[in-house]
Amino acid sequence: MHIITNANVLNEQGEITTKHIVMEGGVIRTLIDGDSEWKPLEGAEITDAAGKLVTPGLIDMHVHLREPGFEHKETIETGSRSAAKGGFTTIACMPNTKPVTDNPETVKLVLDKAREAGIVKVLPYAAITVRELGRELTDFTALKAAGAIGFTDDGVGVQNAQMMKNAMRMARELDMPVIAHCEENSLVEKGCVTEGKFAEKHGLVGIPNESEAIHVGRDILLAEATGVHYHVCHVSTEQSIRLIRQAKSIGINVTAEVCPHHLILSDEDIPGLDANWKMNPPLRSPRDVEACIEALQDGTLDMIVTDHAPHTEEEKAKGMEMAPFGIVGFETAFPLLYTKFVETGLWDLAFLVRRMTADPARVFGLNAGKLEEGAPADLTMIDLDAEKEVDPNQFASKGRNTPFTGWKLKGWPVKTWVDGKVVWAE
Numbered sequence: 122m123h124i125i126t127n128a129n130v131l132n133e134q135g136e137i138t139t140k141h142i143v144m145e146g147g148v149i150r151t152l153i154d155g156d157s158e159w160k161p162l163e164g165a166e167i168t169d170a171a172g173k174l175v176t177p178g179l180i181d182m183h184v185h186l187r188e189p190g191f192e193h194k195e196t197i198e199t200g201s202r203s204a205a206k207g208g209f210t211t212i213a214c215m216p217n218t219k220p221v222t223d224n225p226e227t228v229k230l231v232l233d234k235a236r237e238a239g240i241v242k243v244l245p246y247a248a249i250t251v252r253e254l255g256r257e258l259t260d261f262t263a264l265k266a267a268g269a270i271g272f273t274d275d276g277v278g279v280q281n282a283q284m285m286k287n288a289m290r291m292a293r294e295l296d297m298p299v300i301a302h303c304e305e306n307s308l309v310e311k312g313c314v315t316e317g318k319f320a321e322k323h324g325l326v327g328i329p330n331e332s333e334a335i336h337v338g339r340d341i342l343l344a345e346a347t348g349v350h351y352h353v354c355h356v357s358t359e360q361s362i363r364l365i366r367q368a369k370s371i372g373i374n375v376t377a378e379v380c381p382h383h384l385i386l387s388d389e390d391i392p393g394l395d396a397n398w399k400m401n402p403p404l405r406s407p408r409d410v411e412a413c414i415e416a417l418q419d420g421t422l423d424m425i426v427t428d429h430a431p432h433t434e435e436e437k438a439k440g441m442e443m444a445p446f447g448i449v450g451f452e453t454a455f456p457l458l459y460t461k462f463v464e465t466g467l468w469d470l471a472f473l474v475r476r477m478t479a480d481p482a483r484v485f486g487l488n489a490g491k492l493e494e495g496a497p498a499d500l501t502m503i504d505l506d507a508e509k510e511v512d513p514n515q516f517a518s519k520g521r522n523t524p525f526t527g528w529k530l531k532g533w534p535v536k537t538w539v540d541g542k543v544v545w546a547e
C-alpha cells in the first residue's frame with residue numbers, strides 16, 4: 122500500500138481540495154478528506170504531497186519513440202522515462218519507425234519493449250499503408266488483434282483520397298479511429314518553415330496553411346461518408362480549425378489535437394536559422410496561434426499532445442533546409458502551458474489538466490485520466506511554485522532538440538506513479 126498524504130487535488134468543480142490518496146493493487150482505493158480524523162495504516166509507504174498538486178497521470182496521444190530502427194534518436198525505454206519525467210503515464214506512439222509499424226510483429230515488439238521498460242503505458246498506433254508509402258492498405262484486422270489502438274501514417278499525409286476512404290471504411294468496420302497527419306504534398310514541395318514573414322526574410326520556401334487544411338477538409342467529407350472516428354493530428358492553422366468547427370457543429374465524428382508549440386510560438390518568434398525551431402507542421406503566424414488557443418478553449422480542439430519527436434544534434438545541425446522536422450516535448454509540456462496560460466490567468470488550472478487527461482481519455486475510450494476511487498493509480502505530483510530553466514542537458518530523452526532552452530518556467534512534475542508504482546521521482 123502506498124499513500125499520498127495532503128495532496129492538492131482538483132474536484133469536479135475545478136476547485137482545489139486536500140486529500141490523502143490510498144493506492145493498493147494498482148488502483149486508487151480511497152480518497153480521504155484532508156481535514157478528517159485519520160491515521161495512516163501501519164506499514165504503508167507514504168509520500169507527503171503537502172503544498173503540491175496531484176493530478177491524474179498526463180496522457181499524450183501523439184509521440185515518437187523511434188524504436189525499432191532509430192534507437193540513436195530515442196528508444197522505448199528512454200522515451201518512456203522522458204514521458205514519466207514530464208508527468209505522463211499513458212502515451213500513444215506513432216508507427217514511423219524502421220520497419221514501419223505496418224505488421225503485427227512490430228506492434229508486438231513495441232508492446233514487449235514497453236512492458237520490459239516497465240515505466241509508462243505505451244499504446245501503439247499502426248500504419249494505414251504499407252511502409253507509409255500510400256500505395257496499399259495494411260492488414261487492419263491483424264494489426265488490431267496485435268494491439269494497435271488506431272491507424273495513422275503520421276510523418277506523411279495519405280495523398281490518395283480513395284486510399285483514405287477505403288482506410289476509413291475498414292477502420293469503421295473494426296470500430297477503430299483513423300488519425301491523420303494532414304499534408305498535401307503537391308502544395309508543400311521543399312518547404313521547411315511556414316509561408317510568411319520568416320520565410321520571406323530568409324528566402325526560404327514556405328509551407329502554406331492550405332497544405333494542411335485541404336486534407337482536413339477532404340477527410341471530414343470522407344469521415345462523414347464512412348462514419349469513422351476521424352482524429353486530426355497537430356492542428357496548426359486557422360483554416361483547419363474553421364473546417365473542424367463546422368464539421369463538429371453538424372455532428373460529424375471528428376476530434377483533434379494541438380501541440381504546446383503551436384499554442385505558444387509563431388514564425389515571428391524564430392530567432393534565426395536554427396533547426397530546433399523546425400517542426401511539422403511548422404510554426405505558423407500569430408493569427409493561427411490565436412485561432413489554436415481559441416479553438417482549444419471552445420472545444421473545437423479536444424486535447425493537447427506533444428508530438429515528442431527526438432532527433433540527434435548532428436541531424437539538427439544540418440540547418441533549416443536539410444535538418445529533419447520535429448522537436449522533443451515530454452519534459453517541457455506541462456511547465457510551458459502552466460506558465461504561459463495558467464500563471465497568466467488565461468486558463469483555469471482544471472481546464473489545462475482536463476485537456477491533458479480526461480479529454481484524451483474520453484476521445485480514445487481509455488480507462489485513464491481520472492483521479493477517483495477505483496481508477497488506475499496513474500498519478501502525477503506537480504510543484505506549481507518552483508521556478509526552473511529549461512536545460513536540455515537534463516532531459517531523460519536522448520533528444521535535445523527544443524526551441525525552449527533557457528525558458529524560465531513553473532509547474533514542474535516531481536513524481537509520477539503508474540499502477541501505484543513510482544516510475545519517476547525528482
Ligand SMILES: NC(=O)N[C@@H](CC(=O)O)C(=O)O
Pocket residue numbers: 185217275276277302399400401402428430431445446447448
Ligand atoms: N512532427 C514532426 O516534425 N516530426 C515527426 C513526424 C510528424 O509528426 O509528422 C517525426 O517523426 O519526426
Ligand SMILES: [Zn+2]
Pocket residue numbers: 275276277302354355401402
Ligand atoms: Zn505528423
Ligand SMILES: [Zn+2]
Pocket residue numbers: 183184185215275276428430
Ligand atoms: Zn508526429
